[in-house]
Ligand code: 5GP
C-alpha cells in the first residue's frame with residue numbers, strides 16, 4: 001500500500017475501524033481496505049470493528065466478518081482508523097489506543113489527525129477515493145472496485161455534490177471497467193428506502209419550518225415518532241438532504257432525539273455557510289457543506305444556539321459580497 005508500506009511490512013495483526021453510525025463511505029472504505037490487505041498481506045490476521053452497518057450494505061462480500069462487539073484484549077500491530085478521528089471511533093477507541101501503530105485515513109476538514117501516520121486530505125470527495133489512490137492498481141479486483149465505487153457514490157450524493165472532482169470521475173471510470181452492475185448497487189444502497197423510512201421522511205418534511213428569511217430550514221424527529229413508525233437512527237438518512245433541496249435554502253438542519261434532552265444534529269449547506277465550523281463549535285465536525293454534532297438541551301435552545309452561528313456566517317458572507 002503506497003505511502004504506508006514501511007508501516008505494514010512486519011504487521012501480523014491488523015484492526016480496521018471507522019466512525020460510529022457508519023455511513024456508506026465509512027462502511028465501504030473499511031471493507032475495501034479489508035479486501036485489499038487480505039491480498040497484500042495474506043498471512044496477517046485482519047479484524048474489522050464497526051457498529052452494524054445499515055441493512056443495504058449486506059450485499060457486500062464478507063460484511064458478516066465485521067465485529068460489532070468491541071470486547072477484546074488483543075494488542076494489534078497496526079490499527080486503521082477510517083473516515084474519522086479518534087473521537088468518533090466509539091467503543092473501538094480502547095483497541096485503537098492499545099495498538100502499536102495507528103494509521104488514520106480520512107477526508108474530514110475538521111480532523112487534525114489522530115494516528116502515528118495521518119493521511120488526511122480534505123479536498124478528497126471521500127475516504128474511499130483517497131484509499132483507492134493508496135492501492136497498487138494491480139491488486140484491485142472487482143470486490144474492491146465495487147466497495148470503492150459505492151463509497152465514493154455515497155459521499156458525493158452519486159457524483160452530484162461539489163466535492164466531485166475530475167479525478168473522482170476518472171477513478172469512477174476506472175472502476176466501471178470491472179463490469180459490475182453499478183446502477184443496481186446505487187439504487188439498492190443509496191436511493192431505495194423502506195416504506196416506513198419514506199413515511200417518516202414525509203412527516204419530517206411536512207413539519208419543517210423555515211426561518212431567517214427562509215434561508216434556513218429545520219425539522220426534528222422525536223423518540224416517540226421513531227417508536228410510532230418503528231424506525232431507528234439509520235432510517236433517517238437522507239431527510240436533511242431533502243430539506244436542503246428546497247429552493248432558496250442556504251442551510252438545512254435536521255435533529256433527532258437520542259436521549260433525554262439530547263439530539264443528534266445533521267446540517268447541510270450550499271456553501272454560503274460553512275456548517276463544519278458550526279458543528280465544531282458544538283463538539284462535532286464534518287465538511288463545509290455537510291456536518292453534524294450531538295447537542296444537549298431543549299430542541300428550541302439548540303436551534304437558537306445553532307441559528308446564532310449561522311446568522312453570524314450569513315452576515316459575514318453579506319459583508320464579503322458587498323466589499
Ligand atoms: P451526517 O449529517 O450525514 O450524519 O454527517 C455529515 C458529515 O458530518 C459526515 O461527514 C460526518 O462524518 C460528519 N459528522 C456528523 N456528525 C458528526 C459528529 O458528531 N462529529 C464529527 N466530528 N463529525 C460528524
Ligand code: MN
Pocket residue numbers: 025026083107126127155
Ligand atoms: Mn466520508
